[in-house]
Amino acid sequence: MTVAVVTPWYPEPDRPWEGTFIANPCHALRKLGVRMRVFKLTGRPPAVRVNEIDPDTGRAIAPSGILIRSSRHLASVINSGWLWSESCDVVLVEEVWTSILLRKARTPPQVVVLHGRQPMTTSGARTDPIRRSIIAASLRRASALIAVGAGILEDLPPDLRQVCTVVPNGVLLDAFPRRAVSASERVRAADFPRLVTVGNVDSNKNQETVLRAFASIRDTWPTASWSVVGDGPERRRLEGLRDQLGHHDRIRFTGRAAPAQVAAILNRSDLFVMPSRIESFGCAYLEAMAVGVPTIVPRSAGLAALIDDDRYLHDPDNGAEIVAKANAILSSPTQYEQAVAFGLALAERWTWQAHAESLADVLRKSVAVREAVPTP
Template identity: 30%
Template sequence: MKLLYVNNTSFLSGGGGGEERANEITKRLAANGHEVTVLAGKTDPELPNETVDQGRRFRHVTCVPVFVFKYGSLGYFLSRYLFAFVSLPIVIGLLYREEFDAIAETMTPYPTFVVLAAKLFGVPIVATRHEFFDRSCYDVYDPLTATIQLTVQNFLRIFEYNAIVVPATHVKQQFVDYGVPEERLTVIPNGVEYERYRRPAIESEPGRLVVVGRLTKRKRQDRLVRVVRRLRDEGSDVRLDVAGDGPARERLEQMVEELDLDGCVTVHGFVDEERKIELLNRAELFVFASTQEGFGIVLLEAMAAGLPVVAKRLPVYEDFFVDGENGYLIQDDGSGTDEFADAIQQLLDAPAIEEETKARNMRTAEHYSWNAVTDQTEAVLAATIA
């Protein structure tokens, strides 16, 4: 198949779980012999306009002048917001010059206008939607992003996508209730290279906690910092590694200083895959307080590394995580630290239960692989062409 993948952020410049998923799938599709072109926003000014990476042809769309990137995260977010508009004539040009068998739009986090071009040229289009948005998204996103998400989410009802892929059963049901025909929805979970994550040669350190994720309001790393402060006040020698970067970093680092946690909480910023794996294997527990996720791939990665997990309860975890068996899911409004701290301390105080949970989590992660996810995605794409 000759495939066009469209995403507002390049897979080659970090991003979140959605970009990671698309990156892993497109690598394997290319390895399987498919011709893959990726059209993405230039959210990093250092990205080349065109390049080939692991069998995929990348074309990066410049959405803002380079100087805008000097103003913190302004360049990144403007590029994401403007990509839908700037990319449309480029998509039309690509479809005019080349014959693609199918288009895959990965929607991280919202749709572009590529569906209009797909319909114009009669090319099948498959959307991957990572989560469903309702008005609660105003609680976790800035007003502009939340408004865009709620507005353009209607594309999934208005336009007849040939197929819509979602990562969890819960998300599928939300879209069915929203009015999207069930026959167009397919659940394909996220994957994990589970064999990479367990590193027995790296010894875990007692009391060391780790969280991985972009530093944004909805990820709530600030809450975990407060949990560490409480546990240390109660005499527990816990430390926290925070892996990730984002607009909330400065505020988070200021909080660490204000709570006198220098040396106890380390904000590492963006880390590459090897460094992330090292941090996971050094830790005793994985902690995660995010208030909204499309799947929760970082939980699976932690489980593959053999870590028990303490996370805020979200319905999307139910497909692969059992509360009390893989760790603990905290059911609260996110305003306090008591339940989180209690669950963490309970695991730290029970080595036998912790070891049992580690073994169970590694077995669970084995059921999810990127090869299986790619095979399922390949089947959906092929079905739209047939």
């Protein structure tokens, strides 16, 4: 089976390929014998550049690419065979606006992957019925839809829910290996406990709730510290609030970090907390779990649907509940070790390879349906 992947995931041509939400499933699909051709969309409509990417190197095969002016122009490029001259069996379309851009093209069956929590209300469609109808029509052209988290289904019309399969994102265990340190070692450590967050510093990731609750954490754990890994529009304001609240020596904003750096930070952490208000899935939580870091997850995250133990769930805007859940886990080696074991089991189940196996099944079914339709 040959799959053409069309993805908008990169804002610029030289953005690193490894560790992205596209590279991981592509690598995993290739291990299953699926042949991949990856086409990256750079920019936003109406001017979009298309580059074919070598999945081995993550680099553009032809750096100049093709400049696309409209969905009709892209349809002309595809229909004339300029984009891919050899046949492919199915097109894996990443995200809603890519589906819209491809809506006029004659392609093999399309399977659309929905990453955003609100696919039908994206880009102003909540108040724009015309835009909403275009999104719905584009998605209805697909032979199947994939949602990376169960909560995404809530935003879809009933008919689209019927053709949508939830295939949770995963974790790359090789990139986030389990650490060797024991719970008893960490609980006795002089720098215990070390909290960590990995994500964009913005209002959705909601680091402010943890920041305002940090004094309560320090009441119980005077040596507590918190590393905020990431960057974003709220960073400067939250750094100011940190200083105002007197935590400048205990809370560190590190900026963005590569996956290997993130894994190293997680390796010396005791609790992962990120109270996101909207989270389609939540790979960052799963990565922390894979390393062996006790993790609490907001009930708003897609990953929460896979967690059946309320000890590890919380309301994203309830600082008191976050503190209570943190204290319960950190209070003894037994509670700490139970949280580690729970997270490790979850991470071992929901890997990118497991994601790829489920995704490949959907792709093959779409190809089979097409082949079963008689040629006129």
